[in-house]
Amino acid sequence: MKPSFPPTSRTSSHISRRSLVANTALSALLAPVLRQRDAWGSELSPRRVIFIFSPNGPMMASGPVSGTEHKFKFHEWWGPLARHRAEGIFFSHMAATGQGVVKGNGHGLGGQVFSGYGAGFGGNQYANMGETVDQVIGRRLEAENRAGLVRSLVWGLAGTSQAGGTGEGFCAAPGRNISPEANPKRAFAQIFGRFMDPSGKVSLSAAEASITRDRSVLDFLARDCAKVQSELGTEASHLLDDHCTTLRSMERNLVSGFLDNPALNACQKPRQPAERDWGKPEHIEPQMAAFNELISTVLACELSHVIAFQFAGQAARNRLPEHYKVPSSAKVDSGDSGPAHHPWTHNDPSAERTVALRIFTRFYATQVASLLDKLKATRDAHGKPLLDSTLVVWASELGGNENTRDPHETGSLPVMLFGSGQGTFKTGRYLQGKSVDTRPAGLRAAGEDMARLLVSAVQYMGLPDVKTVGATMVDGPLSELYT
């Protein structure tokens, strides 16, 4: 008996030869994206943002530079960033987001520097209390059909499962930490795994069949999600929003948007990272290089516009390769020891502690500087350096200065912003934060400024109606940033 294969309108739809040929150079047959349509037709590139979270803190230095707004010099620990002086706005003495407004202290507050919430709940003072700004932006861009293939990505060198600690730097919902993808090979697979071999070995008919099949799969998944949602009523409708939206977005990206996307035409599929034990500190440098490659490609190809990156999670016991010669800490009151970042923050001041904290801070600064190099060197579809349209915000979990002995200093926070946002932000400046006044009012004002800085980043991404973050209650951007 002949089996019954009822036709369905969507799965049997034809992918034209022309549309496939149009993508021959780009290898992205299965990963077309919707772009920020408002950007095309103008000379402006679409906007992009990268949030970088570094764990713990420098503890003994309050900021990357000192001096006056236009005449400033780099602290040696952040020296590698000096070559990006013109593209940066450098803050010393900021404070954890919402300091003095949001309750909390230590890692429970500093760890939520990108969300603006405070102390945790349910017996866990470290739990993240709400979504971070990368999630806010990604969700909105997706809802407005301008997110790209993936609304946002969370990558990093280590999550808590690799480097320990009390939680991650980025969070999707109360208590729902996002474990960053720390394996560049898996990160590659998530984004580029479906890209076809650009060598032309895959025939067009095979490609067409593959696309059709993938569309069937995603169509089924999206419909199934909608079915489950409708069966469960309002409660599940809310709970499954994220899951179903993700599936719909994946399906939509297959169905439309790749025929006329110059970004995809211009981009090159990056080299697949090798298989190795990426959890080992000894591999951190190639790991970072692989992520730099992935980040720049994802942004240039407009596969996503929002990337969150963490060097490690909150209170991380992250380590560096042996050649960095990080001294080994004795066991400290927090129970940890060894050549890791966290235990050195709990040590009493000593020459050895200074050495260790300098090594970690310089390491982070070096990696950020090389990412900025990569963003400068990579051209987007408009032929402009990626950094022109990419805003990079780097915040440390905790701060510090020469006088503090608090291993959980949430004031004196070093924060940096790179990229002028195509003329939106006035770079090449040093702004001293208000926590230079260590009284509660000063800390509070600095925490509110940090929240406003995040509002500025959100608004830069085309969301001017967003005027606050988390529970901070601020009501607008940080005016000092703008030209």
Add this chain to the structure above:
Amino acid sequence: MRFHSFRPLGYAAWGAGMFLGLLGCGAPQHLAPGQTPTPKPPQRAQGEQEPSPKLATAGQQLAAVFSRAGCRGCHRADGMASDTRLRFPSKNATAADFEALNEKFWELVDTEDPQASPLLVKPTKRVNHGGGEKIKQGSPEEQVLLSWLSEVKHGPHNARVLRDILVPPTHTATLPIQYEGQPSALRRLSRDEIVTTLQVLLGVAPLRSELPEDPRLGHGLLVTAGMPLLSNEVRALQVVIEDFAKRVSAQLLVHTGCSFTQAAQRECLANWATDLSVRVFRRALAEPEKALLLSLFDGAGNSPAKDTEAVQALLVTLFMSPSFLYRQELGEPIAGVSHLRALQAEEIAGRLAFLATLGPADSELLAAAQAGRLTDAEERVRQFERLHATALGKKAQVVFVLEWLGANEGKINQKSDRYKKDLRQDFEAKARQSAEGTIARVLFESKNPTVAELLLSTSYLSDEAITKVIQPGTDTRRPTGDTETTGRMGLLMHPQVLAAHTKENGSSPFQLGAFFRDALLCEPVPPPPPDAAAMARTNAPPGLSTRENLEFRTSVTPVCVGCHQSFSPLGYAFLPFDPVGRWMKHDRSAKEWDLAGSVTLSSGEALRFSSPAELVRKLANHTQVHSCFAQAAVKWAFGRALVPADELLVSRLSTVAQNTHGNVPAIFHALVSAPEFMQVVTTR
């Protein structure tokens, strides 16, 4: 036998002489099985105005709310909140004691504006409350509190009224129950459940470690209800499933037995796919769904490569589908009951199967469901026993016990290198194997498959991997190895469990103590204040032992001391254990270990011990621990923390647990046979 002021609220089990709190004017007594409570004469001060019947009833209901919320844990004479205006009296309290508490207490009640009363705004955490949110805003418990406030504003305001709300009624469990759950009809499959299901359906599965981590809050049981996959998890899972499908599709194609060509091959594969999809989705497919699914085989029949591609696409579709990744417990309305729904037959089968095996219902269970037999408690128990006796059933029980002990995720590899250097690279896997073996021997081979045996078993001491930890170590500077004082026994002293609750270095008495108090006694420790670490005292005098040093550092305020007294001694008893479970022979100060201690339970009972072994023995035989295990079973079955609607079930299971010395099968039989097992609490 007469129970003074016993209120007939349907908790007959509590009247059976088991673990009864005694009313009268004292706090509840803890009684050994079979022991009867001693009635006490009512204590009443002369001339006190009696509360109205309505106020008295509201007061008794409020007493139950306070009892379950565990307020007494801190608000007692030696508790961390002893200096506040709310204090629960000791079990021997007299009328004069209540009089002494009376004046301060009424400062907590705002008769002009009851909603502004500190008695309301503090436990609901509308204002700062050291103990956190003990009563949820908008919950039925809060409604009870509001009702009492609204009644009491008319008076009287005396010690007699106070007594009603500070003495827990006998019908409630004397151990606190935390109602922190959020009911949901949506159950996410855990990593264990995904792996088991794929093994059952395909005979092959991805590694558990490849799947996105289960979302966990703290060290408690995994919550799966109302816990959807987030966007990043969907994408990460997709990569794993696609990779898995790619690896196994050729092999599965052979397994289908379809070796035809063209239409015949497509038909054969379509039939196989239809059968598989019904088992994967745990339901029949609607026609449009089936049509979409079968369209994946449009290109099949032309070559083995095409067939393999089609199978691959099918696997991705099935195992990425929300219908697979979530279990739904929708139920049907129950006449006259708004907060519960009756599970449908297939839903009962699904709940029972996943509880029993971590996998889907088999054909026999489904047949019982379709025949309507699962509404019969005996049939549910029979099916459950049948499934529990299978290899998957045994594995599921082991996983539950590890979850109860917060040890289902391996932590040994996260410890500092110096603790691992003498251990084999596969020590984490071997330790897990040893823990699984220990649980299996107690549950499946012992005559006493009880909580007590799990906490007392010494069967793992001869496991090869464990002997490496027990025997004298090679580090002469830090000698390790079990001594007579160790008295190693039971799962609490097993490296798999110790590693789950220790930091990467040194000892972790606070972490362990808080875990014991929460997971074993169901008395969670409130979170430390955000600035706890910064508040710690410094400049400890030289020569202190580790314990003395920690006690010095935490002796900042009476609140710090009070809170630490409730859990730290439990951890101090385990101070010599290093992060992988070795016994360190000496304290770093060279002083003798001081492992003795005492903690006061919320019932007022003092739990005293002189060594870790004695602590373990006392916990293993304590009825509160057995009851707490029963609570864990309810949470595990429902995939969530408890909600008020669970109270009756929890009470019944606690009774079973106490009567049977924590007999694990008996607890699960009682759970499966309970009417609540066929219901779902709904938010709709």
